[in-house]
Amino acid sequence: MESIIFTTDASIVLAELLGGIRHENLFIVADKHTVGFCDRLFEKVDWIPSHVAVLDCGEEYKSIESVSRIWMMLSKRGARRSSILVCVGGGVVTDLGGFAASTFKRGMRCINVPTTLLAQVDASLGGKTGFNFNGLKNEIGTFSIPEKVIIDVHFLSHLPVRERMSGFAEMIKHGLLSDREYLTRLLSLEYQETSPEDFLELIRRSVTIKDEIVSQDPREQGLRKVLNFGHTIGHAIESLSIMRGMALLHGEAVALGLVAELYLSVKEKGFPEEIYLEVRNFVKRYYPNYPLMEHVDTLYGLMLHDKKNERRGVNFTLLPGIGEFSLDNYCSKDLVVEALSQV
Amino acid sequence: MESIIFTTDASIVLAELLGGIRHENLFIVADKHTVGFCDRLFEKVDWIPSHVAVLDCGEEYKSIESVSRIWMMLSKRGARRSSILVCVGGGVVTDLGGFAASTFKRGMRCINVPTTLLAQVDASLGGKTGFNFNGLKNEIGTFSIPEKVIIDVHFLSHLPVRERMSGFAEMIKHGLLSDREYLTRLLSLEYQETSPEDFLELIRRSVTIKDEIVSQDPREQGLRKVLNFGHTIGHAIESLSIMRGMALLHGEAVALGLVAELYLSVKEKGFPEEIYLEVRNFVKRYYPNYPLMEHVDTLYGLMLHDKKNERRGVNFTLLPGIGEFSLDNYCSKDLVVEALSQV
Incomplete structure (x- = not known):
């Protein structure tokens, strides 16, 4: 099972987890909404804004095209198996990011930072990743446990x-x-x-x-x-x-x-x-x-x-x-x- | 480890392995060359020719587009986790088919029938699947062991x-x-x-x-x-x-x-x-x-x-x-x- 960290300040947890990693090995996937959390989340970590894949919001973008955008960022910026992909978002982001990480070079490291209640209690846990295909939900995917899941209750105050x-x-x-x-x-x-x-x-x-x-x-x-x-x-x-x-x-x-x-x-x-x-x-x-x-x-x-x-x-x-x-x-x-x- | 069957007549082995399966649960991936082997290979089995994905030959087709074609056949024809995908071909076909099978509904059954010496002694064994991306070999893939690998030496007589x-x-x-x-x-x-x-x-x-x-x-x-x-x-x-x-x-x-x-x-x-x-x-x-x-x-x-x-x-x-x-x-x-x- 993944190790799950419960916190009221994810930025402190991330600073500890990522303390030893070089900034060129840190990659982020978020959507157009949750990317706004990243400056604060990663303020204590040495990260590069160009290593962020920003996806469109919503279930209709839970597609192979979105996965390809993440793969392309990782590939072009020289990600390695030992690099870390941090997924910041709801279930769509953690499912897409988790799939991309589990298949990039046959598996790189992955940390989930779920920002919705649904992702915190369900989608970001348990290692189910995937995307929709041929009009069917999660038709393609993998079972792949993320290395860590960071659950920060303060994201919920932003939630409708x-x-x-x-x-x-x-x-x-x-x-x-x-x-x-x-x-x-x-x-x-x-x-x-x-x-x-x-x-x-x-x-x-x-x-x-x-x-x-x-x-x-x-x-x-x-x-x-x-x-x-x-x-x-x-x-x-x-x-x-x-x-x-x-x-x-x-x-x-x-x-x-x-x-x-x-x-x-x-x-x-x-x-x-x-x-x-x-x-x-x-x-x-x-x-x-x-x-x-x-x-x-x-x-x-x-x-x-x-x-x-x-x-x-x-x-x-x-x-x-x-x-x-x-x-x-x-x-x-x-x-x-x-x-x-x-x- | 996968179970590997050595034979001088793969059609007999397939008839035994697939004897209990209904024809609507049997799917095949081959390329334009190896599809020619299928009539003989599956002559003892109740299979449907429209459940075959025929890929273009060659490394340049080891792409996400080829994977998508396999996924689309599986999805449109209603494949299930318990259905079987038989990959008939060289390393390109077994790598693509293996990837598609390992990710379709998060994993369906897969049998490899390698038809080249390279695939028989290497590519079709050990569970490495994948395709080329961003110009890089096997940039995307999974580790996923096929259920069976059938090695029939008679394919080699067709080999240049x-x-x-x-x-x-x-x-x-x-x-x-x-x-x-x-x-x-x-x-x-x-x-x-x-x-x-x-x-x-x-x-x-x-x-x-x-x-x-x-x-x-x-x-x-x-x-x-x-x-x-x-x-x-x-x-x-x-x-x-x-x-x-x-x-x-x-x-x-x-x-x-x-x-x-x-x-x-x-x-x-x-x-x-x-x-x-x-x-x-x-x-x-x-x-x-x-x-x-x-x-x-x-x-x-x-x-x-x-x-x-x-x-x-x-x-x-x-x-x-x-x-x-x-x-x-x-x-x-x-x-x-x-x-x-x-x-």
């Missing part, structure tokens, strides 16, 4: 509420995969009255839950699939929303997916209905509504194409209870449509 | 002599890394009088030598660098020959590189001069001559850019004797030029 809630959906998923007490704490959280230090503790809890699962199955051959809970339907909703030009954020789609897949868990595995309703109420209150029932055929088709699915239909991870997993459940289209109608 | 000698250079390298008896056998071999079965035994010996080294250090953090013997100068010569439009084959350039790096080994590490001269005479007799001395500055610059080199200059693996290794030797430009003058 929708972005924060997007990351929060993954934390709710972690609660469902772990214990009732943590889930209850999340569902009753008053964000405005929570100190950065206390919120950092919640992030740490989520990270630990993910970490424990990933370290048992880094290449997703079994157990790790539980982290896809909510994502089979969530990914389909996200793709649909992109196709319709009314894009949901990843975590917003996952929140809706969590409700639908919890419903499947209630019906198929006896998951406690009161907890399902608690989560459903929370999602209904804090997350956007989306017209799913007009698009059930499209959604079902998208699920079938998801990489976690095999021949027998749509494969779901379901939860018999909090912290209990049931892998490889194949649900009928009728039941999936019924679940969508509950969202 | 230059291609066969290209692969033979890597076998000589294996002799130098292993034992005197094997090296002597190679240097005195009469190919025309050697049966396919006897030649298959020599291939098996080479494969075993490579295998023993790679399995100790799959990600080339130390010992595996010995397999680059002859390649630091060899790669530079190969790149120069491509730049000048008078391309040498990979193994031809490596043969010249072996002579130069053996000379460095004699001068710096006391490698036995009589063995050096034996190898040099063999290379002078069977491999093309190339005007290196007119291009020493270009060659040295190319060596400096090679990915195995760090800050202190050109890093060589040298041999104090047969089967003895000395990693991380930095040689002066003057000595490198002297070595080039001996080739």
Whole structure:
């Protein structure tokens, strides 16, 4: 597992980590938004502004063209296997940067500095890298663990509420995969009255839950699939929303997916209905509504194409209870449509 | 380590390996030349001709565009992680196909059927995949071991002599890394009088030598660098020959590189001069001559850019004797030029 550093000042951590490295061996990837953080982040380090690849913002730039721009910077500026690529940004930046680093000269060093809650509790951890291809999310990628991940809670103060809630959906998923007490704490959280230090503790809890699962199955051959809970339907909703030009954020789609897949868990595995309703109420209150029932055929088709699915239909991870997993459940289209109608 | 199957009829082996797989899960990558082998190779298997990506032949097509063509076939035809990509061809095809397979949905199954001697004794084994980028050889790639490699000696009867000698250079390298008896056998071999079965035994010996080294250090953090013997100068010569439009084959350039790096080994590490001269005479007799001395500055610059080199200059693996290794030797430009003058 990668080593994860929790901090309230990433610039101090970076200065320590990069103290011994020569400036010509330090490379940065950011997007047009997060590049604004770099002057402050690297103020204690000897870095060269021309060693920064600045990507366009947004999921639509999660492409081979963006990866090629990073490769080209690394190649033209003479990066070596022992050079370090620091990825400063949300999940798109850490996924693209991680892929570029894991394939440049067959693997160079990589440090993630996630700047969104979603990236801090999920995307930047666990070594999944990749980009979209042929219109499909993360169709191409690698499993490659970054050397360090630096989680600085102060980035979150820059984050719009929708972005924060997007990351929060993954934390709710972690609660469902772990214990009732943590889930209850999340569902009753008053964000405005929570100190950065206390919120950092919640992030740490989520990270630990993910970490424990990933370290048992880094290449997703079994157990790790539980982290896809909510994502089979969530990914389909996200793709649909992109196709319709009314894009949901990843975590917003996952929140809706969590409700639908919890419903499947209630019906198929006896998951406690009161907890399902608690989560459903929370999602209904804090997350956007989306017209799913007009698009059930499209959604079902998208699920079938998801990489976690095999021949027998749509494969779901379901939860018999909090912290209990049931892998490889194949649900009928009728039941999936019924679940969508509950969202 | 991958499991390697030696055979005189690959179609039987493929029929056994692929017996349980449905035709929609079988994908093939070949080039315009090797696609001609596929009808016969897959005659005992239920395969679909439209699941074949046919690449253009040659090093200049070892590019991200070729990788994208393979990815697009896999994506459009609905390949899954559990699908199998069979790579039929020389090192370019197995390197490109291996990279595409290792990154498609973060890794699908892959079988190599190398059709050249070079690919059989070197390129298709050991899990190095990749393509050229920014004019640099294998600038992008992964370490990813194929599930099976099928070595069928009968492909070699289709091979032009230059291609066969290209692969033979890597076998000589294996002799130098292993034992005197094997090296002597190679240097005195009469190919025309050697049966396919006897030649298959020599291939098996080479494969075993490579295998023993790679399995100790799959990600080339130390010992595996010995397999680059002859390649630091060899790669530079190969790149120069491509730049000048008078391309040498990979193994031809490596043969010249072996002579130069053996000379460095004699001068710096006391490698036995009589063995050096034996190898040099063999290379002078069977491999093309190339005007290196007119291009020493270009060659040295190319060596400096090679990915195995760090800050202190050109890093060589040298041999104090047969089967003895000395990693991380930095040689002066003057000595490198002297070595080039001996080739």
